[in-house]
Amino acid sequence: MTQHYLAIDGLRCAGCVSTVEKALANVPGVVEANVNFAEHTARVEGSARTDDLIKAVADAGYRASEVQDTADDDSEARQTAELAHYKKLLHKSWFALAVAIPALGFGFPAMLGRQMPHEWMQPASYGLMILTLAVILYSGRQFFIGAWKSFLTHNATMDTLIAVGIGAAWSYSAVATIAPGLFPAGTAEPFWDVIVVVIGLVVLGQALEMRARGRTSEAVQRLIGLRPKTARVVRDGKELDIPLAHVRVGDTVRVRPGEKIPVDGVIIEGHSSVDESMLTGEPMPQEKASGDEVTGGTLNKTGSFLLRATRVGRDTALSRIVEMVRQAQGAKPAIGKLADTIASYFVPVVLIIAVLTFMVWYNVADDFGMPQLSFAMVAAVTVLVIACPCALGLATPMSVMVGVGKAAEYGILIRNGNALQQAGKLTCVVLDKTGTVTQGKPAVSGVLTAPGWQENDVLKLAASLEAGSEHPLAEAVMAAARERGIAAGNVEQFQAVAGHGVQGVVEGQKVLLGNPRFMQVNHIDISALHTHAAELAEKGATPTYLAVDDKFAGIVALSDPIKEDSRAAIAKLRNLGLKVVMLTGDNRTTAQAVGSQVGIDEVFADVLPEDKDKKVNELRMRGEVVGMVGDGINDAPALARADVGFAIGTGTDVAIESADITLMSGSLYGVANAIAISRATVSNIQQNLFGAFIYNVLGIPIAAGILYPLFGLLLNPMIAGAAMAMSSVTVVSNAGRLRWFKP
Amino acid sequence: MSELIVTVAGLIMVALIIWWFWFSTPKAAHAEKDAAVEIAVKDGTYQPAVIEVKAGKPLNMNFLRHDATPCAEQVVFSRLGISAHLPLGRVQNIHLPALQPGTYEFTCQMGMYRGRLIAK
Numbered sequence: 001m002t003q004h005y006l007a008i009d010g011l012r013c014a015g016c017v018s019t020v021e022k023a024l025a026n027v028p029g030v031v032e033a034n035v036n037f038a039e040h041t042a043r044v045e046g047s048a049r050t051d052d053l054i055k056a057v058a059d060a061g062y063r064a065s066e067v068q069d070t071a072d073d074d075s076e077a078r079q080t081a082e083l084a085h086y087k088k089l090l091h092k093s094w095f096a097l098a099v100a101i102p103a104l105g106f107g108f109p110a111m112l113g114r115q116m117p118h119e120w121m122q123p124a125s126y127g128l129m130i131l132t133l134a135v136i137l138y139s140g141r142q143f144f145i146g147a148w149k150s151f152l153t154h155n156a157t158m159d160t161l162i163a164v165g166i167g168a169a170w171s172y173s174a175v176a177t178i179a180p181g182l183f184p185a186g187t188a189e190p191f192w193d194v195i196v197v198v199i200g201l202v203v204l205g206q207a208l209e210m211r212a213r214g215r216t217s218e219a220v221q222r223l224i225g226l227r228p229k230t231a232r233v234v235r236d237g238k239e240l241d242i243p244l245a246h247v248r249v250g251d252t253v254r255v256r257p258g259e260k261i262p263v264d265g266v267i268i269e270g271h272s273s274v275d276e277s278m279l280t281g282e283p284m285p286q287e288k289a290s291g292d293e294v295t296g297g298t299l300n301k302t303g304s305f306l307l308r309a310t311r312v313g314r315d316t317a318l319s320r321i322v323e324m325v326r327q328a329q330g331a332k333p334a335i336g337k338l339a340d341t342i343a344s345y346f347v348p349v350v351l352i353i354a355v356l357t358f359m360v361w362y363n364v365a366d367d368f369g370m371p372q373l374s375f376a377m378v379a380a381v382t383v384l385v386i387a388c389p390c391a392l393g394l395a396t397p398m399s400v401m402v403g404v405g406k407a408a409e410y411g412i413l414i415r416n417g418n419a420l421q422q423a424g425k426l427t428c429v430v431l432d433k434t435g436t437v438t439q440g441k442p443a444v445s446g447v448l449t450a451p452g453w454q455e456n457d458v459l460k461l462a463a464s465l466e467a468g469s470e471h472p473l474a475e476a477v478m479a480a481a482r483e484r485g486i487a488a489g490n491v492e493q494f495q496a497v498a499g500h501g502v503q504g505v506v507e508g509q510k511v512l513l514g515n516p517r518f519m520q521v522n523h524i525d526i527s528a529l530h531t532h533a534a535e536l537a538e539k540g541a542t543p544t545y546l547a548v549d550d551k552f553a554g555i556v557a558l559s560d561p562i563k564e565d566s567r568a569a570i571a572k573l574r575n576l577g578l579k580v581v582m583l584t585g586d587n588r589t590t591a592q593a594v595g596s597q598v599g600i601d602e603v604f605a606d607v608l609p610e611d612k613d614k615k616v617n618e619l620r621m622r623g624e625v626v627g628m629v630g631d632g633i634n635d636a637p638a639l640a641r642a643d644v645g646f647a648i649g650t651g652t653d654v655a656i657e658s659a660d661i662t663l664m665s666g667s668l669y670g671v672a673n674a675i676a677i678s679r680a681t682v683s684n685i686q687q688n689l690f691g692a693f694i695y696n697v698l699g700i701p702i703a704a705g706i707l708y709p710l711f712g713l714l715l716n717p718m719i720a721g722a723a724m725a726m727s728s729v730t731v732v733s734n735a736g737r738l739r740w741f742k743p
Numbered sequence: 744m745s746e747l748i749v750t751v752a753g754l755i756m757v758a759l760i761i762w763w764f765w766f767s768t769p770k771a772a773h774a775e776k777d778a779a780v781e782i783a784v785k786d787g788t789y790q791p792a793v794i795e796v797k798a799g800k801p802l803n804m805n806f807l808r809h810d811a812t813p814c815a816e817q818v819v820f821s822r823l824g825i826s827a828h829l830p831l832g833r834v835q836n837i838h839l840p841a842l843q844p845g846t847y848e849f850t851c852q853m854g855m856y857r858g859r860l861i862a863k
Contacts, residue, residue: 017834018779021779032803032838034779034803034805034836035834043836078830078831081811081831081832082811082813084811085811085812142786142787145786145787146786146787146788147787149785149786149787149788149790150787150788151763152769153769153788153789153790153791153792153793153857153858154763154764154767154768154769155764155788155792155857156764157787157855157856158855159787206812210812210813213813214813326826326827326828327826327827329817329826330817330818330819330826330827330828330852331819331824331826332819332821337821340821340850340854343853343854343855344854344857347764348760348761348764348765351760352757352760352761355753355756355757355760356753356757358749358753359749359750359753359754362745362746362749362750363746363749363750376749389853389854389855390853390855393852393853393854393855394852394853397817397852397853401852416824
């Protein structure tokens, strides 16, 4: 199934969108067609031909042309819009705070226990009534619109709290100004200052929060920024710079030294070293030559080359990485679920508390010698403006956003929120040996022969059999034969016996090649070279046994070099308090040898591929929280069985679906880094949640006046508004601290 | 006397809040057959916020975000484990699998924008 992206001209309304979608959907082979009205593009999935799609759009009365989609790149539009919104919020805030100066001046004498001269009082209050209304209409309008729209959908948000609080305060103050006679003598005190200060501070808080939030998503912006804007495409023998969106699969693209590679492709001419660190975290540049794959977004260092584009637009590895990171950033780990549940009830509960606060103080304020209406009003408004659902709602997603982004910086792709949370709880990490601890590139390190056999004969028969095998060891045996100039013979009746070896008939002889278990099952005595085999295994090599016509013929020893940083990375895992276990199909001696070289705590040897997940389960039954690290293909069941599955060393090919966490570099450091980032993120979430809960749990009762009977303390609504504005800024800033975390 | 009036009015208001926000449901929009559901992200809300869809059929939702506030930039279907980035001013299509009968909430990351899909 392929995806087509079309630019559509002539779309005028949402109706046009459905007309074009239907026209496209009716083209045979189309599985799904979606039109993006704002962008005037269509995305079509299926096997239909582009020409047919363009014709269908034309028949519907519109014009279409093919483009390559890069719709994930809205960074410029987004930054412009966010900056404009930020500036608008600042203007709104400044206006409100400017009006706060005369408003505070109006309330100032009362604060000092004095009375403003009566002849000034009325006109000043009328003037402030108009000014504060202007503030509400300009600076605080969005609260009222949002509150009303939410109310109509039976929802209540932070807008609701602010709008009700401000609305009540303004209405009360207006009545106290216009008809002071309705109030008991001396109690008709408007509080214009509260209205403008609260609006000014809350809007300022939103602006600051927006600024801080912008930084939490910079990891994705950085990834998107890796993509160049143009590509140098060879067309009709000429090299042309064209927009990236116009590059098509099959195009020949020139990449010069120092340039970013624009799309995924295969080098067809030239060679160079390519820095892939921005995607994989692998610091060393990779040598690339004709026939090698290169990834869009990586940096060409030294040479100039031509590539044939194989994936463009949304299909590139970079676009898929961006999509995966965004998906994970939107995910909620279980730890945040309680906060979500509370947040969904929060605002109506605060509204109820505000009503009850008003009711109670109206009834009892007299007993404390306070004017009942204004005192009840101040307490209720303070409850409304101090409550901060935002801090609760932001606590988890902000940290997840930064944590997942941080992981992506290190070439770690976290698939979902639970993987992020669970990775930090792991107590045990299981490593697959081949390709995880070792390089996964085995080579023949020696050939031993049973009496009567020559090395070359043993190698020839082994290579003949392996020619039909897909096992990673097969390539090593064949390469060794080629090196010695040995031509492999024809194999008939080839059969691979999973977890044991391979067998077949070579030049009329029945040949078996495999592990001791395979020999044992076939009743072949391999004791002749037992001592030598043990020596090989103790050095970390894997002896593979060859039998010809049911008689032992020799051993082909295969060694898979250990990755340079495996030992240090395993030490780091142990420093994180994890037990490190290695799992392999190799014999015990070889496995123990490799295990002791890299510092493994426990080795499971002779494990059949289908039993890997059973071993993982065994560890889980022992009470361990298990992370399984493997290549994601052979180990899929074990990865799925583990609490967290890590697919390692997949480069930029992020197609692996079985793993919770994909490590783009082949280094085991990725596992340790992922665990460290997870722990830091979860701890950051806990701090945020704790802060947000405590803030609301303490703030709301204090605002309601619970301390007044004991200490005569009633919170000023302006301070409540400032606290509310700062609480969400604090949560976002605390999450932002994670950006500086170094695993 | 005024205390009694305030107390009674207060209790009535509490009852109304409980009823309006927790026990009454807004009128649901209906997804047209085979058409994508269009949702505007505007003024702090999803419009429409409640949508009735057919259970057992995959669904396309087109979100068009008007609000520049970063709160609106992600929509999360937590029960389905799906989330999507909503670019400003551009339609973002979200494809949902066939739903079992039930209610599926979709929210912004903070849970302030709230909507519901009711699969019947």
